[in-house]
Amino acid sequence: MLVADTYLGHRDDPAVRGRPDEADAARVVLSDDDRRRSRVRTETEDGRDLGVVVGRELDDGDVLETETGDLVVVELAAIDVLVVDVGAADVSTTAAVELGHALGNRHWDLAIRDGEALFPVPDTYERMEATVADHLPPGVTTRRETVSPALFDDGGPDHGHGGHSHSHGEHSHSHGDHSHGDGDQDHTHGDHDHSHDGLLRFARGDER
Template sequence: MILIEQVLGNTKEVLWKQKLDSARIDWLVLDQWEAQKNRLRKRTSGDLEVAISLDRNTHLHDGDILIWDEAGSSAVVVKTELKSVMVIDLGNVATQSLEIILRTCFELGHALGNQHWPAVVKGSKVFVPLTIDQKVMSSVMRTHDFSGITFEFVPGEDVIPYLAPHETRRLFGGAEPASHAHPDHVHTHTHAHGHSHS
């Protein structure tokens, strides 16, 4: 077993792109729950057991390089499998009267809370992880027919650069299946987004 306490770099960096171009890559595949942890033990696709022990408040990202063997031209690289995210855009609502802004935001928060969908608000956008089938989530949004609100689904990896680490954990960690959910997630999200307790 190999202990990993820091990330060497990322495949998106120019220097590493060149190094890895002809290298043999062994993938450490993480689902979205594992990707939020700073401590875990797992086997790579090549059956190498690694123990991750990163600093608190840090986690692994897609493309992170954990091991580099210069002589053997091989590397262990993280591959995250994050679900898509619904991005709700409130930009058009922001130009309306205060009354309409408040009503729309309250109704949206109530709708998300009733569905038990975790969410992260960043600027005029609301990020909601895919917790059920995308068609069902689209149907729920269309049923409410929120005036001035648009939404789209984007890959989780595309959203991460816009979020702080704690927001990423909240977004993807909060979308855990019921068997993995933590009580603090439930309280954090339901109270913050107008969940009705009726």
């Protein structure tokens, strides 16, 4: 079994791109879960057993080196997403607020791209589409697409996580009298005022 235990960098890095053996590197496709694990056992695209032991999150185009000096290029398996597209729709502020809170309170991961909100499909696309359809203002459309899971990584153009969706742009939220109870692990959020700024900016068309 090949064991890739050294992270060299991205394939576009000059030091990696200039290696004479880069063109002959093995390829491995990792799921979004596997790329985040410190140890993974999988197979290269040509069927060889491969252990990945680099202790870091991997991205499309990362290059690893095995114990024997062979190179392995990482590719990420694409994921299904639901795309909510404002397009040319004239969305009022009220509708934007309602849409932002309705979708944000679903605790889905979020990425915003050129006036579109992208959500990874957690179950089935049809069920997710039906859930979203109830909250769409007139003129706002949805479609299915496959993208790299890296689109939802920290440092993306605008992204949020489940639990408390957030972006790293203008987003802020307050937790009011946020308190956790003991016992059965129940907890209350008091006057929890949760802003979904990324979604609201998208719905108003600020991202276009």
